[in-house]
Amino acid sequence: MTAVRPSQAPVVAAVAVGGGLGAAARYAAALCWPTPAGHFPWAVFLVNIAGCAAMGALMVAVTEVWSPHRLLRPFLGTGVLGGFTTFSTYAVDVRDLAAGGHPATALVCLAATPLAALTAVWLAASAARRVLGPKGGAA
Known part of the structure; x- marks a missing residue:
């Protein structure tokens, strides 16, 4: 017999509302810091790094510290x-x-983004572990 699962509608709604807020924030960042053609896309780069850092800290908080x-x-x-x-x-x-004829900038972006994103996740998760400590106790 299969267990009855609660409705997934609230989860879908939470993801949809959150996604709209996150996308609006990203769009605002792009409007505030537009990238001229042929230049390094700093807004997208920094949004991705900040988002990855936040994800690293969030996952530690919600899986290792709080319920x-x-x-x-x-x-x-x-x-x-x-x-x-x-x-x-x-x-x-x-x-x-x-x-567009900017292969060096393309290669820097291609390499720097995932390297910086992974580093941001690792650093933020490590910092969150030190600051927040484990579930049910101090660090």
Whole structure:
């Protein structure tokens, strides 16, 4: 016999609302710091790094430290931070830089973004572990 699962509608709604908020924040960052053609896409780069750092800290908080409401992780992680970060735009930026005659800038962006993103996750998760400590006790 299969266990009855609660409705997934609240999870879908949490992801949708969070995704809208994250995407709006990313769009605002792009409007505030537009990238001229042929230049390094600093806004997208920094949004991705900030989002990855926030994801690293969030995942430590909600999996190792606190027992949050079941909708917090889908709302913040998948929704807000998933909507905020934009690795599809990163890929388009690399392609456009290369096709536009800026292969060196394209290669720097291609290499620097995932390296910086992974570093941001690791550093933020490590810092969160030190600051927040384990579940049920101090660090």
